[in-house]
Structure formats: structure tokens, C-alpha cells
Amino acid sequence: MIRHWTTVMTFAALLTSNAAFAVAWDDLSEAQQQVLSRYQSQWSALSSDQQQRLATGAQRWSTMDAESRASMQKRFTRWQSLSPERRDELTKRFQQFQSLSPEQQQKLRTRMQDFRKLPPEQQRRLRDRFREMSPQQRSQALDRMKERSPSGMHQDRDQQ
Numbered sequence: 001m002i003r004h005w006t007t008v009m010t011f012a013a014l015l016t017s018n019a020a021f022a023v024a025w026d027d028l029s030e031a032q033q034q035v036l037s038r039y040q041s042q043w044s045a046l047s048s049d050q051q052q053r054l055a056t057g058a059q060r061w062s063t064m065d066a067e068s069r070a071s072m073q074k075r076f077t078r079w080q081s082l083s084p085e086r087r088d089e090l091t092k093r094f095q096q097f098q099s100l101s102p103e104q105q106q107k108l109r110t111r112m113q114d115f116r117k118l119p120p121e122q123q124r125r126l127r128d129r130f131r132e133m134s135p136q137q138r139s140q141a142l143d144r145m146k147e148r149s150p151s152g153m154h155q156d157r158d159q160q
């Protein structure tokens with residue numbers, strides 16, 4: 001009985017403790033430690049969530065080729081140059097995207113690919129038209145887009 005109680009208490013402590021999921025510096029691979037070297041002195045003060053994210057990012061970084069790293073560095077520099085408000089807005093949009101079903105995410109990716117294939121002038125006109133809509137009109141337009149299949153979008157575009 002005492003052994004069972006001890007096991008239950010240990011398990012409960014693990015569930016409620018952030019340290020249970022912390023990543024010890026020494027548990028990181030050499031490549032991860034190299035990428036994260038500037039965090040070494042403060043590593044134990046970071047939350048377990050921060051440690052997990054940094055470790056995962058460092059692992060991804062260490063497996064990227066030079067071209068991918070350059071691209072990622074460029075995107076990160078651009079991200080840092082954005083205003084905090086713009087970063088918040090983009091973070092919210094990303095969270096909204098993540099909350100979509102895989103099918104809805106794929107539809108949105110397909111539509112964005114289609115949009116990017118349009119001539120710049122047509123992209124500009126579509127953006128301007130969307131900006132000029134009232135919030136209610138935008139909501140209705142987005143609802144209509146959700147109902148269409150990606151192939152339906154091609155038909156609508158071709159009819160214009």
C-alpha cells in the first residue's frame with residue numbers, strides 16, 4: 001500500500017512539475033549545444049517549454065543544409081524587424097491556421113499557391129478589393145471561400 005501511494009505521489013508530482021519535462025543541458029547533443037551556446041549560462045533558468053522549443057529548433061537547425069539555413073536566417077531577421085503588433089497579428093493568424101483541420105489547411109495552401117501564380121496586377125486588385133470591403137462583407141467572402149473546393153476556385157477564376 002505504501003509503495004502504491006509513493007508511486008501515485010511521484011506520478012502526481014511529475015504531472016504538476018515543469019521540471020519533469022525540462023531538458024538538461026548535458027542531455028543536449030553536441031550539435032544542439034553548439035547552436036544554443038549563448039543560452040548555456042541561463043539554461044537552467046529557462047522554463048521547460050522554452051528549453052523544449054530551443055532544443056527542437058537547434059536539432060532542426062543542425063540538420064539543415066546551408067541554403068535552408070540562409071533562408072531561415074533571412075526569415076528570422078525579417079521577423080525581428082517587424083513591430084510587436086505585427087508579430088502578434090501574425091502569431092494569431094498562425095494559431096488560427098493551426099486550429100483548422102488538415103483538409104482546411106490544405107485548401108488554404110492550395111489557394112495561396114493559386115493566388116501567387118496570378119499576375120502581380122491581379123493580386124493587387126484582389127487585395128484592394130478585399131481591403132475595401134466592410135467587416136461583414138469580408139466575413140461573407142471568407143465563408144464563401146471556405147465552401148468552395150480548390151477546383152471550384154479555378155472555375156471561378158477562369159470565369160472572371
